[in-house]
Amino acid sequence: MKKTSLSDIAKHLGVSKTLVSFVLNGKGKEFRISDEICKKVLEVAKELNYQPNRIAQGLRTGKTNTIGLIIADIANPFFGILGREIEQEAARFGYRVIFCSSDENPEKSKQQIAMLQQSQVDGYIISPPKKSEDQIRSLVKSHIPLVLIDRYFPEIECNHISVDNFDAAYKATNHLIALGHKKIANITVNLDLVNMIERTEGYKKALLDASLPVDESLIKELPFSHDNKDVARAIKELVGKPGNKKVDAILFATSKLGINGIESITAMGLKIPDDIAVVSFDNPDAYKICISPVTVVNQPLKEIGKTAVQVIINELKHPDNIHKIQKITLKTDLIIRKSCGS
Amino acid sequence: MKKTSLSDIAKHLGVSKTLVSFVLNGKGKEFRISDEICKKVLEVAKELNYQPNRIAQGLRTGKTNTIGLIIADIANPFFGILGREIEQEAARFGYRVIFCSSDENPEKSKQQIAMLQQSQVDGYIISPPKKSEDQIRSLVKSHIPLVLIDRYFPEIECNHISVDNFDAAYKATNHLIALGHKKIANITVNLDLVNMIERTEGYKKALLDASLPVDESLIKELPFSHDNKDVARAIKELVGKPGNKKVDAILFATSKLGINGIESITAMGLKIPDDIAVVSFDNPDAYKICISPVTVVNQPLKEIGKTAVQVIINELKHPDNIHKIQKITLKTDLIIRKSCGS
DNA sequence: CTGAAAGCGCTTACAG
DNA sequence: CTGAAAGCGCTTACAG
Secondary structure (H helix, E strand, O other): OOOOOHHHHHHHHOOOHHHHHHHHOOOOOOOOOOHHHHHHHHHHHHHOOOOOOHHHHHHHHOOOOEEEEEEOOOOOHHHHHHHHHHHHHHHHOOOEEEEEEOOOOHHHHHHHHHHHHHOOOOEEEEOOOOOOHHHHHHHHHOOOOEEEEOOOOOOOOOEEEEEOHHHHHHHHHHHHHHOOOOOEEEEEEOOOOHHHHHHHHHHHHHHHHOOOOOOHHHEEEEOOOOOHHHHHHHHHHHHOOOOOOOOOEEEEOOHHHHHHHHHHHHHOOOOOOOOOEEEEEOOOHHHOOEOOOOEEEEOOHHHHHHHHHHHHHHHHHOHHHHHOOOEEEEOOEEEOOOOOOO | OOOOOHHHHHHHHOOOHHHHHHHHOOOOOOOOOOHHHHHHHHHHHHHOOOOOOHHHHHHHHOOOOEEEEEEOOOOOHHHHHHHHHHHHHHHHOOOEEEEEEOOOOHHHHHHHHHHHHHOOOOEEEEOOOOOOHHHHHHHHHOOOOEEEEOOOOOOOOOEEEEEOHHHHHHHHHHHHHHOOOOOEEEEEEOOOOHHHHHHHHHHHHHHHHOOOOOOHHHEEEEOOOOOHHHHHHHHHHHHOOOOOOOOOEEEEOOHHHHHHHHHHHHHOOOOOOOOOEEEEEOOOHHHOOEOOOOEEEEOOHHHHHHHHHHHHHHHHHOHHHHHOOOEEEEOOEEEOOOOOOO
């Protein structure tokens, strides 16, 4: 079954491809093509089940109606929710999206960017891994719409959408302090990325403002691809010997860390929040049905995704705006459950 | 910054596009082009940062190296893990993937299929919603590689990869029975799809084989887009009045149901497994750190994803095989934790 | 060994 | 109002 093309329809009716193209693109009125012919063209197109070849259109017009998305891992619900929203918002504007998971690996993201360039995507939404500055810089230079999400590079002038991580960590830590916790640890991931750095800064600032000491040994930076054992080890180090508790609360910088952490804490026979209080970034289902439902910093993921697409579409529609850089910071909210005590 | 094309390289060196194309496609040897010229072409290509225009290649060759993926919802970790594996395996073979979430809505999947057709994807991996039989049939007719995952339509001859749902539900129910539970409910989703139907059949068969009555009022089919309230209501109906327990165990057919269900059960003040035992399909993180870690039917998601891509690639490489339909059924395993008692 | 030419399916000045 | 023609960037017979 050969696919039908524009010229099939043209031949069928004894008219030119030009005319058919006009009609099918809704420019019938504009070129004052008679209603009668318009109707016929539409009929035949339907009858022959005409599907425009977007590849051909893309080659001709230079626009593919495709957005390239690079995130760390689509299997992680954090990025899943983000990706879902991006897909949906893009579809509203007639755009498709190619998904890429970089695993926070700059080698992978580099290849993925090259692939997306070759695919002639109209725009990029990227959650850049560390050490990908040069990739982002050269993308900026290419003048194709680009927006960074979740994190960004302060030294690169580029659209980005993220969350006030400093403020979020500050408030979460403060919440712990207000409930009487004094020895508060921070388990985070060694991504060397602003978002994570700001979280740790916010945590420290909250301690300082409460005249609590900042003990660097209570800050554990784990590798991104940590497994349960890494987290378990970190927690053992933090907890110390029984009867001589080094720590009475932990701020987890990601839900992956938090979920593994809670598993370890429980496995060690410790109770949340009585033995140790817990607060975490992100709000996965797991935290709702957890042994002790977890107090979390909730990020407006859907808004991040939606806004990212809108920034891209806006630049595509108004290419003159491409130099008006948008740096958007959204607010988080603290959802208080039971894991911090009362 | 204009992108460099084949002819830019050709002009640069005073040779023909043909030659450049041959060299860049690794056919230098085949056409016995001198090593010297090959080297120069490669050099210039690198220097000019040549990126082949895949859109143009696609138009010319009819192959886009793109796979279209339709699942219910990429934000659901079940599909997230599947999608991740598909993306990764596809990348290994040089394929990109366009992600579409259908929300189990046949209208959406219809539009998405049309979009993917227009995008000239080389193959489809689809988790088809109910009432999408006609869409799948017409795709089969188009002779473009297609594989159904997670569920399929028994009456349509088509590649599919799924899991032995009957067996899985049978074993899960049996596990409950072996632990002494007799009044076992089944909360599932009204998808009218083989996978879900088989789960309920397996559940019933296990009851029958144990000479337990099958009580249709203990089978609750909720809408796909259920919210917490739907699940809470179902559970209230199942549990009945205090002191007069209608049910002592529940088999959840999906983790979304299970997570909501456990939340409701806990909110009602019931203890798992003492007041009510729980077993669920799928193995999200939530179940590991749950109040009572949940016994689950674990599906080999990565294998499903990987195999799906391989079936597509295989057909693409050996177009003659397209009529050798592959119907693959994988095994699940029961991961026993604490939610069923002992 | 290398090049000129056709053509994939579109869109869009241009001409009448 | 409508059509012939060029061209997007490739690949690939075909010719020499």
